[in-house]
Amino acid sequence: MTRTVLAYVISLGAGILAGLLYWLMGVATPAPPWQALCGLLGILFGEACVRRLRERLQRRRGRGTPAPSDRTTGKD
Template sequence: MKMYLISLAVGLLVGVLYYILNVKSPAPPLVALCGLLGMVVGEQLIPVIKNLMA
């Protein structure tokens, strides 16, 4: 749980810094979220495939 809170806090900090520095996000929010979802699914998919093959 602590890891999630730290991740959220750092994300919020970066968002505030982007706003203060008037920097646009490098990717549109929906595209970024889809990319993150793909990363999470990909990370979880390999152990599932390994278990199915064993």
């Protein structure tokens, strides 16, 4: 099982456990289902955007720095 699949399985299990605990305590979930799902979608979208932005910035830094040469280091 890959790390990604394992993360999804753990997340699903945690959600089921939380739902079971809410049911056992007899309380309603803190947010209506559609609002909660929209919030989770926003979290996932934001995380993906930040990850892609970081990757893009790291690639630019890697390309933008020239390799040291004898002229720039002062060595002959």
